Structures are given as structure tokens and as C-alpha cells.
Amino acid sequence: MTETSAAQAEETPDAVAEDDLLADDAEDIDGEDADDSDSDDQGAGGPRRASTDAELFAQSEIAADYIEGLLDILDMDGDIDELVSSGRPVVEVLGDRLDDLVGQRGATLEALQELTRLAIYRQTGSPSRLLLDIGSYRADRRKELATVARSAVEKAISTGEPIRLEPMSAFERKCVHDVVNASEGVRSESEGVEPSRRIVVHPSA
Structure with a gap:
């Protein structure tokens, strides 16, 4: 991947942060990070046909x-x-x-x-x-991350303060986002630059 400045990397969605050839998971789905399905619809020549x-x-x-x-x-x-x-x-x-x-x-x-x-x-x-x-690593890891996410949700709601989680891969962040987005009273976003990119769970205003 071409080197970018830290400021540029902060603003780069996971969906396009990796070489399109490899179609990185890009599984963060908050306001900063596009869902990986988006990366299949974009290309140098415009939208791509969905695979059968x-x-x-x-x-x-x-x-x-x-x-x-x-x-x-x-x-x-x-x-x-x-x-x-x-x-x-x-x-x-x-x-x-x-x-x-x-x-x-x-x-x-x-x-x-x-x-x-x-x-x-x-x-x-x-x-x-x-x-x-x-x-079954991914299946087991999803269960572990669901526990981490639920704990962060509870802390964010009880303290009224943002909860920053440890750096995670795109796959791990997607797992956490899924749990947070299904919870009431909180929202999640990603911050930082790979490989130190992490999720922050915010109590809803």
C-alpha cells in the first residue's frame, strides 16, 4: 500500500485502505469505515457487477x-x-x-x-x-469479541464516557461494531492508523 501521512490514513476508509486487488475485508461499518460490500461495488472503471x-x-x-x-x-x-x-x-x-x-x-x-x-x-x-x-478461529473469536463489546457498551452507558478498546484487525472491529450497533444508547467509531486502529464506544448524546 502506498505510504500516506497519518492525517490521510485517519480519513481513509478500511474499504479502500488496502490494494483493491486483494479486496481487504474493510469490515468496519461506522461513519469512518465502509462496509466491505462497498469495496465490491467500486473500481477504477466504476461500479462492478455483483457476482452470482x-x-x-x-x-x-x-x-x-x-x-x-x-x-x-x-x-x-x-x-x-x-x-x-x-x-x-x-x-x-x-x-x-x-x-x-x-x-x-x-x-x-x-x-x-x-x-x-x-x-x-x-x-x-x-x-x-x-x-x-x-x-474455527473466526467463529471462536467472534464469541470472545461479543463479550468484549457488551462489556464496553455497559461501561459507556454507566460512566457516560467513551470507552477505547485495544487495537484490532478489520475482522475484529467488524465483530465489535455489529454488537455495538445492535445495542441501544451507544455508537461506535474507529480511530487511529493501522496496525493501531481501534474502536471507541461512545454513549449516545
């Missing part, structure tokens, strides 16, 4: 083949499921001893997701919003 379910499933199959090849190279075992969920291709890898593919706080998983999206792009010529999960 068949096209999305084809992307998940490409991704599954790529991940299967990676597991073979690493001599690791895993059951791979490909599907389409909420309008995006999804690949889930389940098995034992997959922690190394997840990494600390999902860092390796995020990198593998981007590489897999690139593999899809090379075959289809189109950016992908593929969601990759390994060892």
Missing part, C-alpha cells in the same frame, strides 16, 4: 484447491469445506494441529487469506471477498 452464487462458489473451489496444495506442502491434514455465505465465498479448514496456520491473534490466517484471494484473482481476473477460517 455460481461464480462465488467457483471462487471458493479455487481457494479450497489452493489451501489443499498448501497443506500438502506443509504435510498437514485438514478437512476443507467450500461454500457461499452472506454473498461471499467461504473456505473453512478443520482439523488438529492447525494453530501454526492461525498465528498470534489470527495474523497468519489473515496473511493466508490475502494469498488465497490473490490466487483467485490470478485465475478469474476479479478481486475476491473470500473469507478463510482455520480451526
